[in-house]
Amino acid sequence: MPMQSYILLIPLMPLAVFLVLGLFGRKKLAASAGVISTVALLLSAVLAIITAGDYFFSTGKVNGVYQHIIAFKYTWLQFSPGVAIDMGFLIDPISMMMIVIVTFVSLMVHLFSLGYMKGEGRLHAYYAFLSLFTFSMLGLVLSSNIFQLYIFWELVGVSSYLLIGFYFDKPAAVAASKKAFIVTRFADLGFLVGILVLAFNAETLDIGMLIERLTNLQSSWSLAITGASFMGISALTWGLVLVFAGGAGKSAMFPLHIWLPDAMEGPTPVSALIHAATMVVAGVYLVARLFPVFSTDATAMDIVAYVGASSALIAAIIACTQTDIKRVLAYSTMSQIGYMMFALGVSKYGGEQGLGYMASMFHLFTHAFFKSLLFLGAGAVIHMVHSNEMKNMGGLRKLMPVTHTCFLIACLAISGIPLLSGFFSKEEILTAAWHSNKFIYGVALFTSGLTAFYMFRLYFSIFWNKQNNPSPEPDEVKAHNTHGEGTLSMKLPLVILAGMSVLAGFVPFSAYITSDGQPLETHIDLVFSIAPVVLALTGIALAAYLFRYKNERPEKYSGQLGGLYKAAYSKFYIDELYVFITKKIIFNGIGKPAAWIDKNIVDGLMNGAAAATATVASAIKGIQSGKIQNYALYFFAGIAGLTVMVIYLWN
Amino acid sequence: MNLSLLIVWPLLTALAVLCCKGLKQVRTVSFGGAVIQLLLAFFLLMVYWQERTAGNAAEMLFQADSTLYASFNIHYHIGVDGIAVAMILLTAFVVLAGVLVSWDTDTMSKEFFFLLSFLSAGAYGFFISLDLFMLFFFLELAVIPKFLLIGIWGSGKKEYSAMKLALMLMAGSSLVFTGLVGLYFNTGATADGAHSFDLLQIAQMHIPLKAQLLFFPFVFVGFGIFTALFPFHTWVPDGHSSAPTAASMFLAGISMKLGGYGCLRVATYLMPEAAQVYSPYIIVLATIAIIYGAFATMMQQDLKYINAYSSVSHCGFVLLGIGMLTKTSITGAVMQMVSHGLMTALFFAAIGMLYSRTHTRMVNKLGGLLKIIPFISTVFVLAGLCSLGLPGLSGFVAEMTVFMGAWQNPDRLYRLATVLACASIVVTAVYILRAVGQTVMGPVTDSHYNNLSDAKWNERLAAVLLLVGIVAIGVAPFWLNKLVTPGAAIIMEQVNKAVTIK
Amino acid sequence: MLNQFLLLARQELALALIIFILLFIKVGTREWANISLLHLINSLLLVNLAAGFFFPAEGVLFNEMFLTGKLAVLEKNILNLGTLIISWQAYDWLKQHGHVVEFYVLLLSTLMGMFFMISSGNLLMFYLGLELASIPLAAMANFDLHKRKSSEAAMKFVISAAFSSGLLLFGISMLYGTTGTLIFSELPAHLTGSPLQLFALVLLVGGFAFKISAVPFHLWTADVYEGAPVTVTAYLSVISKGASVFVFAAVLYTVFKPLAAAWYPVIFLLGILTMFTGNLFALRQNNIKRLLAFSSIAQAGFMLVGISGSSQAGMASVVYFVLVYIFSNLGAFGVVAVVSALTGKENIADYKGFYKTNPMLAWVMAVSLFSLAGIPPAAGFFGKFFLLIAGAGKGNYTIIVIAALNMIVSLYYYLKVVKTMFIDRHEQEPIETLTIHTYPKLALLVCMAGIILLGFVSAVYEYIFSISAG
Amino acid sequence: MISLTDILFVSTALFFIGMYGLFTRRNIITMLMAVELILNSVNINFVAFNKYLYPEKLDGVFFTLFIIAIAAAEAAVAIAIIINLYRSHQSIDAEDAGEMKF
């Protein structure tokens, strides 16, 4: 297959860019870094689309079922017979979908950055990191080995760290990058232990083999892993839940979501790429990747579903109260990923039952476009007003017509307005939820209303609602910003993504990506759609009522909501809880005592041994009194003592 | 290949250094010597592969054996297996980098480079020894040069630290000595009826269980002190932080590995049954070292202390890997030794470079250096990333191998230890990112820093050298794995052969 | 008979010859300048040393009063070598001294006493050798005639020695009373282990312990070492102690073989006590001679460990260790002697910054101390290793643990000196750069060569091992 | 009949009397005198053993002779040292000659 020969190139292009820019960028390629990486990525994207097309339309399907193809495999690190980290590429529907999304969104972001980042320092590093991220993300989605996936998982985390901390002289950015890395690291701990559990019992790290062994309920491996239990819970559940914890961390699921809003300190295109479209859905992808195994364990699936649903709801509530536009988007991302997650959680393996799986992937697909569009739009806005705060914005629709239009499309899409992409995927999710869990369906429905509300709150606040504060009047803004709405390279991605946001919903998704690889017949039930659409419209109307024009209502209502508003505005104090745990308990409760013990007790023991020796030495100094007669007495005492001893011992 | 060359060449270098005049000659000679050491090490690797691929399955290659003291049956017996080759490579890397970073040592430079070369001879000797007497000889050989290096060229409370290090390492070697003598007298009938110090011979014999149980703790704890076994690790922070850069690199990079190697090669290999019996205790201590070292690191302000405590934590992985007694975990332990050696040397080199420019190592006094001295800062960040186990760098590979191996041991205590050890990588991330974040990121804290100059060629070369090693392992671990695994397999064979007593 | 006497006792006779040459010089009319005297004596001693290696023969003289063999010859050669080194080192001190001839007469008499002690096959000869080896030493300790400390040291030494020989004699008399013989070869058959014999044994051990300064019979050591001239201290700590150790081991192994079960715990206990006490006291010393005194006590403890092995390896390792110890200790004492003779400084604190001004001397001192501490590659490492292996030969690992513990403690004070020389800076003037005469230089060179080579030239130990059988 | 044991008791008593003197007398000359008592007690032992138990050879007698000779030498050296000590310390009290200690 020709595919296999050039699929390697897809991740290698960005890797090469990373290496070149990383090693030589600072001196020689500072100016051309952006162009180089964009071009390279364009190649990657084209290759990815060709590969995916090739897979979906010709080579992938055998007997109506999409195959899992190992395109390439190399034993990278052999642990023990059968257990090895292989570097390989797994080609299957979701990985093909992902490489398209990743390369495409990344390309858009690169393009956008060309304009957005103009004039910033260290651009070579910026593009190097972006390329590193793209490489890692591609590696992640193509991984054929669960440990390989983990490796790229970590690499993705590091590139995210580097990109969030790109403005490293801003303490907030440094803190945010650190937080993001550490929180996800903490979650990865679960992933790692989960891998250990699964791999130990399945005696393989290969994903295909792992799935095959653990889903065959009669196999010795499956019996072993379900038989072994710890604290009354089977090893399989433990393994899956731990793996899911890793995914939840990366995907900012409650309660591991706290890093995501802070991560908005990074450059906005980065947020669009990493924290909207690609990295944050890695958790969803991970669950999807192991979906056959997950689907054998109801407990794990329930946890996935409830974590997803609660994240979706909580994030949506918080999003309604935030004033930093990127944070609103961040919570919205979290909320949408919550959707995907519970969609997986309510799904089953195969056939009609697997609707949730397909819906989740579908939503992942559409969300990538409209969410990155939202971020890039927000980026364009921020580029314009040099602020993230809503109160510094307003009335921008005249100044930035293209941005405004695109942003509106994205808002409508995410709100689930019919005929836009978000509508289709969300309908599928709600359908799936309806069929398996009414409670989650209720939550999801409510959340979708909230989504429409906060998105339009955002929309109106930015583009309508004349701002009241004296400083930068739109005109002044214009005067200040010679670049106006931005260069073509900034507008082009917006337009393309807007187009995708509209069209993506019409892709016959269920024909290509399903839990078992077999096409699935889906249909939109119009009656079923009424409730969510009405809710969404209500949300939009409410937002318009409150925020379209400057008025006192938002404050009045927020005042009436009182505690709830304040709690939501403070993100339900989860950050504070974390700070308390880390600072008070871990730092002061473990770290400080550990350091203290080391300095005083453990080291004190060593020093104490020395001191004791010195004490003994000075205690016995009196023996050497300088008096000859004392010496003689000791001499005699020695003789007497030894004599007694010898005679005693001899007998 | 004649392995004696590895001892003789550094010694010759040391002697040549003594005959030199002036810093320039001295450093040129020691640089040349170190380069040839590295070439020798690579040559060794090459011929080792050749032999292995040619099907030579002997446990130790390139053996040479001549009687030194017939009456005690002490031999000059040398040879290498994959583990030793890996350690020799590590040593060569670190020594060359050490010479490079101390390029401008202007006080008593002759003595400095002499001691450095002398130390490396000791390390090579240790790794190629197949006779316990020789092994011990080379182990102790290194104590005094370290004392002098810290005492003369060190900083801070150097005298205290130097003395503490010397005494604690001496305590370690004393314990080892006791254990070795005990072993010696329990090696009953060799062919000629005499006791034996020969590693390979002893491995073929069965040391009585009672003797094993008695002497294993001596040997293990003795070597453990070298590799920062809790609670005997306290020389590590003080010693490392007071030492001059090259000495810190050597201490953490190589010297601590002597201990790990000894724990493996002497304690576990020769006393497999005792290793089984004591393995829970080892695990407990190693886990404490890992976790507690990591938490203690979190509270440090001095960069060298940070790295020193993190070394305690990282060397805990070595001991954990050894204590887990699975082939994979032992392989992981060796890989961790190599990885940690390179990584910590790089870290210390970076800290040294920072310190020589800013004259402070306090995290809270530094800031924003990435903008001013990007090369050094990048090196620093990379060392940090390696320390926290970033894939693509060596630390990840080694730690993961240890974890994979550790999990193979199904005992619940071992599992708990493994999980805790895994958890330490989170803490590692916390302190590394804290150090990195405050030091090279953030705003510039001191206007003086704006005038700092970036790394010179020698520093760059040193850093690149170590980075090459780190990346070579991180990106392509299979060669190291392949190098080490047969050795680990032989050790495990020994362990498995021993009747399980637990 | 006479031929045999000349052949077998030639080392003693050579010493006697030198003594008489010196006496003739003294009573002769010609005034000799100190320097030419020293040249002459040093040459004579060198010839004496060289001659010692020729015509080794075994044999018995005077009804077993004098017996010699390869081991005895070697031991005497070792002592000759040590004496020669000491003589070279004493050059700076002696060239201003008014009693050079007398000094050498006394020195060589004591050496002769030790030779007779080594060759003794009879308690009487042993006793006479012992006295010949100690009474003139007391006079030598007083050779810094105008120093208070020197007189005090001599007084302490002579009284202690008299007391200890009184006890020793009481023991010998009891041994004689219970066995009826004084001849070594006849004694074992009569040793039954009766309490009185055991008492006598302890008294005898006490006498030896006094000479090798084992705890608790060591108390004179530090004071005498500190007060006596450096040369005499070196002689006491190395030659006198070495000779006593040789004889001690031989007597225990041959004469008291039947009572091994009785003396083994004694030696064991003494060894432990000696190591601990020596090291603990050494920790707090400020005077370099006193430090070396306590260090030499601790070393004696190690030798006792070797002796307790009671095997061929035990004997060999003890002899080997003494050889190593001669080089190591004399290396250290050589530096102290030079510094003391040229500047009069004897405190450890005076050595601050010593490396800056006298790098070679500082290295010699450091290497010697490392050898004493048992750090490779110095020969002391091998010496101690062998001693301890020999000591553990009976499966007594406790002693190894204790010895190992002591090696840690001892390292501390040795390193303290090294630290003072290499690391510390002197607030005022450090010791100025010293110009050293050829003789001391040669002596230090020999010591260094010995320390560095002895461990690797395994033939030395193997030779000693081969001749210490039985 | 006087048995050997009786004589040995005398010599032993003398031995310990000498020892007592050595322990308690502060004057160094008197300490030396005490040492002479000790040596004499040993002499008695040797002679008595020789005569009573092993009369075939004169081992004990000769030993005694040599001890006497050595005692003389020892005393001479000791007295010389004491005189020298007196010159430098102006005292021969053992308590005064204790500069070097610890």
Added chain:
Amino acid sequence: MTAAQIIFYIIAAFILGTAILAVTTRKIFRGAIWLLFSLMGIAGLYFWLEVTFIAAVQVIVYVGGIVVLIIFSIFLTQKSGKEMPKPVGSRSVFALLAVLFGFAFTSLLIYKNGFAAGNAKPFSADVADIGTQMLSTTEHGYVLPFEVVSMLLLAAMVGCIVIAMKEERQVVSSE
């Protein structure tokens, strides 16, 4: 009780009594004299034991030599008649205890050892025998120890001369 016994007891009492006085009297000169008596008593014991040569040597060497030497040195270093300082209290207690224990213990050992009583074989130690043996190189010859002792005496003499010889000395150096 035979006369020999009585004489023995008298001699023994004399030796021990004077010895005790020698080590306890506070006047140093008297101490020397008591020592002299004690040594004389020991010479008497030798006569009683019929080893006349030893007795003679005892008188000549000890009484004529050593004691005289001691008395001379007393004259040199001491004002006659002046009382010596009291012994250190605690030490004399310990010394007494040690000595008493030692005596009791040793006596017990000797008593328990049970030496064969009486001299079964004839014992003669006449001067001629001693003389020939002393200079004989054959069996039972003592020429070697004799020579060694002579070396010792020579060395002791040399040592004494060096140390005790009055020199031109400057200031007593006080370090």
